[in-house]
Amino acid sequence: QVQLVESGGGLVQAGGSLRLSCAASGRTFSSYTMGWFRQAPGKERDWIAGISRSGAGTYYAGSVKGRFTISRDNAKNTVYLQMNSLKPEDTAVYYCAAALTTAQVMTRGDYDYWGQGTQVTVSS
Helix, strand or coil: CEEEEEECCEEEECCCCEEEEEEEEECCHHHCEEEEEEECCCCCEEEEEEECCCCCCEEECCCCCCCEEEEEECCCCEEEEEECCCCHHHCEEEEEEEECCCCCCCCHHHCCEECCCEEEEEEC
C-alpha cells in the first residue's frame, strides 16, 4: 500500500504558475505509474497527466498539454505537476494517484491509491 499527500495548491491570478507536489510513503514508489487528476465543482474527476515508473514517459490531456508538466523524483518519492499559463477554468481540486501497472493509464478506475487533494483557484 502507498499513502499520497499533495501540497502546493493555492490562489493564483490567470497567467500565473503553481507547482504541485505529491509525496508518497509505503511501498516502493518507483513501482507505480503516477497520475494527476482534477475535479471542478459539480464535475467529474478528470485525468490530466501521467508519468511512467521511471519518469521517461509522460502524457497529457489536451486541455493541459503545453502548459502543464508532470515529473517525478524516485529518490524523493515525489511526483510534481508544474502548471504554467493558468486559466480560470483550471480551478479545481487536484489529486495525485498511483497505479500498480506499466501501462499508460488515464481513467479513474485504473488507479489504486489516491491523495486527499489540494485546491487550486485561478482568478481572472
